[in-house]
Amino acid sequence: MNLNSMIEFTVKERFLRYVTIDTQSDPGSKTYPSTLKQKDLGALLVKELLAMGVNDAHLDEFGYVYATIPGNTEKKDVPVICFCSHMDTSPDCSGEGVKPIVHENYRGQDLVLPDDPTQVLRMSEHPDLKNQLNNDIITASGTTLLGADNKAGVAEIMDACYQLINHPEIKHGTIRILFTPDEEIGRGVDKVDIKKLGAYAGYTIDGESAGNMENETFSADGARLIINGVSSHPGFAKDKMESAIKIASIIVAMLPFELSPENTDGMEGFIHPVSISGHVEQATVDFIIRDFDAENLTRYANEIRKATEEVLEDFPNSTYELQVTEQYRNIKQVLDEHPQIVEYGMEAIRRAGLDAKLCSIRGGTDGSRLSFMGLPCPNIFAGEHAFHGKQEWVSVQDMQKAVETILYLSTIWEEKS
Structure with a gap:
């Protein structure tokens, strides 16, 4: 026909x-x-x-x-x-x-x-x-x-x-x-x-x-990183303020560039920050993490966790929470x-x-x-x-x-x- x-x-x-x-x-x-x-x-x-x-x-x-x-x-x-x-x-x-x-x-x-x-x-x-x-x-x-x-x-x-x-x-x-x-x-x-x-x-x-x-x-997860910083009046912030916005920015900059979407192709997966929002006391970074092998998504989430914990060593009064949500497989x-x-x-x-x-x-x-x-x-x-x-x-x-x-x-x- x-x-x-x-x-x-x-x-x-x-x-x-x-x-x-x-x-x-x-x-x-x-x-x-x-x-x-x-x-x-x-x-x-x-x-x-x-x-x-x-x-x-x-x-x-x-x-x-x-x-x-x-x-x-x-x-x-x-x-x-x-x-x-x-x-x-x-x-x-x-x-x-x-x-x-x-x-x-x-x-x-x-x-x-x-x-x-x-x-x-x-x-x-x-x-x-x-x-x-x-x-x-x-x-x-x-x-x-x-x-x-x-x-x-x-x-x-x-x-x-x-x-x-x-x-x-x-x-x-x-x-x-x-x-x-x-x-x-x-x-x-x-x-x-x-x-x-x-x-x-x-x-x-x-x-x-x-x-x-x-x-x-791809298999896909979403990851939300919540940074709890320490707020203080900026005029009296010395040795007190721990800005969640700045902490979040440092974490994003520390993530491996080889795992960024702009540096991957073919069957390679990635970690991609899609938004940053918040203020001095609390900031949120939303990521999408992708790979054809779902097992690698856990590794990518751990990369975010590893970078966060390393950065927070310099901010001892701040804390974080990482929420990972399955999207599709x-x-x-x-x-x-x-x-x-x-x-x-x-x-x-x-x-x-x-x-x-x-x-x-x-x-x-x-x-x-x-x-x-x-x-x-x-x-x-x-x-x-x-x-x-x-x-x-x-x-x-x-x-x-x-x-x-x-x-x-x-x-x-x-x-x-």
Whole structure:
């Protein structure tokens, strides 16, 4: 079955529509979702799904969108599969007032973003652009991120739903759809209802280059270091004050540079301070610690503890507390027990006419936690590049290939059941 010759893609138009809705999540918020504006996109997706004829599409109180594409096959034992993408964008760069620009028929030239001409996409700095000659590149205008992470995945799943509804000749089992909030701040599946999904396997559509599928992620912990110093009036502070702010700064500076994210690559892990806050009497440093081997996370936490205790030798009246919290674990532990889930994904990518490549990702996805919640979930490319910044981009043709991959995956599970 040649899907490319059968369907008229809607993914470009959907993507251009979705990125204009601000869905930036907020790590400082205590609500679910962390920002109510994420529900604006969720409500639109539900409206579009209902218009397609997906009758159970709904947005729940926590900002999750659930929907079901009923199976259309005579086979009764096709496992239920789930496709998942997240609706929020990163807090690292503004997602307000996104103005997407389509650069048609890219020929390798520099792409100058008009609202800030200092933002220039050059092939030398974005080598994946070499694979995009004659394709249509979408960027933002230069003052915001684009939101391809992960609205490209959202648009691709939505287009796949549209094609499945309108092409009954594409045989498939029951398919669940899940759109999540707050993935960018590590809360993407905090309130997900696994029983409601009722799926055997899942696929997040949240990867980078076309053809890639990720079956291995970092394992991740969060670490919060609390320094209790000694406050004193600064005019009378000699031999009395022990500033928690200064102590925290010294500790951060003492951590091994070889374990910093800016000095690691490939399969190497890191310790990364992401925020420092506080005052003289008490200061807090939040870290993320990452490694493909979960056992190394304990070693990294001990590096923080070691540096802290060494620094506090010079501040005898100050104390500390280190709180370590598990965030997610390497999905490979789960996926190795379900090889067909990965095999079918690789076959779907090949059927879409791409070179399938199995990769490890220096990060995590909703699938990382979903896998350990009982829904094994590798990550398939969405075509997004340079995410979390003003030079983020995606190509229309890569998004179309992601739609094809989703459709082929749906048929492969039906064929092989």
